[in-house]
Amino acid sequence: MNGYPGQLLVVDLTRGRIEVQALDPALLRASLGGSALAAELLYPHLTAALDPLEPDNPLLILGGPLTGTSGPSVGRFTVCAKSPATGLWGESNCGGFFGPELRFAGYDGLLITGRTPEPVYLWIHHDKVEVRPAAHLWGQADTYQTQNQIRAEVGEKLARVLCIGRAGEALLPYSLLLCDHGRVAGRTGLGAVMGSKNLKAVAVRGTRKIPLAREAEFSRLRSAANLELRNSTYSTTLREMGSAASAEFFDFMGEMPKRYFTSGVFEGAGRVSGAVMAETILTGVSTCHACVIACGRKVTLPGEAEGKGPEYETIVGFGPQLLVDDLAAITRLGRLCDAYGLDSISMSNVIGLAYLLCAEGKLTAAEAGGPLEWGDPGGAERLIHLTVRREGLGAVLAQGARALGRHCGAEDEAVQVNNLEVAYHDPRASSGMALVYATSPRGACHNQSDYFMVDLWKDTNYAGGELQDPRAGAEKAANVALHQDWRTVHNALVQCFFASVPLETTLDLVNAATGFDYSMDELHQVGERAWNLKRAINHRLGLTRANDTLPKALLTPYKEGGSEGLVPDFPAMLSAYYAARGWDEVTGCPTRTTLERLNLKFVADDLEKGLA
Amino acid sequence: MPIPFPSDEWIKALKDQLNDSPSYAEIAKNWEGDFYFQIDWPSGAPPTLLYIDLWHGKCRDAFQVTEAATHKPAFRLSAPFDNFSRVIKGELDPLQAMVTGKIRVQGNMVMLMKNIPTVLEFVRVCQQVDSTFPLLP
Secondary structure, X not given: OOOOOOEEEEEEOOOOEEEEEEOOHHHHHHHOOHHHHHHHHHOOOOOOOOOOOOOOOOEEEEOOOOOOOOOOOOOOEEEEEEOOOOOOEEEEEEOOOHHHHHHHOOOOEEEEEOOOOOOEEEEEEOOEEEEEEOOOOOOOOOHHHHHHHHXXXXXXXXXXXXXXXXXXXXXXXXXXXXXXXXXXXXXXXXXXXXXXXXXXXXXXXXXXXXXXXXXXXXXXXXXXXXXXXXXXXXXXXXXXXXXHHHHHHHHHHOOOOEOOOOEOOOHHHHHOOHHHHHHOOEEEEEOOOOOOOOOEXXXXXXXXXXXXXXXXXXXXXXXXXXXXXXXXXXXXXXXHHHHHOEOHHHHHHHHHHHHHHHHOOOOOOOOOXXXXXXXXXXXXXXXXXXXXXXOOOHHHHOOOHHHHHHHOOOHHHOOEEOOEEOOOOOOOOOOHHHHHHHHOOOOOOOOOOOOHHHHOOOOOOOOOOOOOOOOOOHHHHHHHHHHHHHHHHHHHHOXXXXXXXXHHHHHHHHHHHHOOOOOHHHHHHHHHHHHHHHHHHHHHOOOOHHHOOOOHHHHOOOOOOOOOOOOOOHHHHHHHHHHHHOEOOOOOOEOHHHHHHOOOHHHHHHHHHHHO | OOEEOOOHHHHHHHHHHXXXXXXXXXXOOOOEEEEEEEEEOOOOOOOEEEEEEEEOOEEEEEEEEOOHHHOOOOEEEEEEHHHHHHHHHOOOOHHHXXXXXXXXXXXXXXXXXXXXXXXXXXXXXXXXXXXXXXXXX
């Protein structure tokens, strides 16, 4: 099948059953791949009664039609399941080389169900799938060590390993999956789903070629696209300064939150940016499969070996959010999260809330195992260790920010949506992010739509209409929906958001790879359909309009800084968004008309039965 | 009387405008770096080059370049005439122009990204020059 190996590897760990399942070409055309295909495949299995940490929760790892090709920044893959963090649709995508390798091994994806009595890892290679014991790897302190050890055990240096750390083993709802040089599927706690199956890792090695419909055309298109991408100003900034290239700009615009979302200014923010990293500790860059951007950071701290440098979210979470201006300390905290297999966005959020509650006198130093003082990274390090061990306050921290807030009688101070801690792009400076956070199918997330790139950087590659003020309200709702649709297409491909490639180029690449010969409208509909399908899944899992909300902090204006005095007009924006989406104003559910327009009549029928 | 962009007269008017601006002096007080503006013509005629030397909130020098090889500025901003014109008229956001490749930037991106407020203030002052945009050459 052009663009696809055309098959799914299905592993039932309880029964020790391993099968290969052919993928329906019609389903691939309707969904492309990645998280859009995952929604189609998992739709029948995700129910309100399903416990995310029970064996029946299917963990699905999927590439897209371009994964493993040399297209522009398309080395990514996605991981999906019912989320233990939100109880809703769980999804997280990841770079590196694992995704391409899985496709080289002959599979579009890997569906894992069940649970083994003892820890295991999977070794997929040359048409063989082995379930190997992993008790000796369980409890290992470092996910990089796990990768190296598995590569040594299987005797294949080029094997790619996707693993969990101690956080996933401990079933933390913000544990992640990590591969290669610290590339992570970080959000929604899917490491815990893998841990609940007693599955420590998946190793894979393959050498097959990805079949393409029109290979010469694809080759010409991807060469041109990569050349343009490599030479673009935006890519240059990412290559030179990493994902934190825009840190100073975001700080200036008031888009970077500080002091756990309560302050618009922090003088030290200028000392922890991607630019400062480039001028001080940066010693190299890293890249994912066939990517010409190379945003990954390699840094060397005094007296230490070269290792991964922090990304924007990690920098803000352990830096300005804690009023820490020590880039070396932030780097170490980020690496500690990687070693344990923790999502640094959620972990730093939880810690930020702990610092704030201490400052407000709602949490004592004794309870926190020591003082938590703004500007001191030592407290953060202590809390990370306590969290993974679920020791003392760590037992509460391990449940996330909302649980910590509730524990201290201040649940409304937790900055989360549907129990997913908010990423560090403040809707008080980019109002589009208000809708993005509130309506994302996986909780507060900037990787379902990075609308701040429209609001602040004015990147109109994926959003139509006239540019609107970054603080504008309901009038941008339809544009946000459009941007979400296109970003859902990217999450289906699975293409990195950093690759700002014109849609016409993407369309040509997809068509040359798959032979689907979509029109632009048809490609857009892939995104819109998947967005609505995930929404329908969430309704079945119990989501209502009340879930589409923002935490109090994000609706409280800053007293100073680049976004001083501003808050998004959220209620009006949400109503306009529902109208733009074709969702019911009261329930927030996609209407039958909308679902039928997207060829999802069976979903409309199911929802009606469920509501009845 | 409006001054034609791009021209030696225009870049010198910009120099005066920058040196008269207290807000530019304050925001750009840490900026060190000179520029070429390379204006590309749809006719395929040789591009016009404008040079400007910016130093700690002041403009030290500005002129239309006739001998490109004699200068090695820290930055070169290249774009078609229409894109530059739209930025100066306020019709195209300068950040959008950079991100979407409508204006290409060569030089020390680290320096540039650390000084986005300076860039925005510089563009604001450019927009204050009373300009006209005849399609030349």
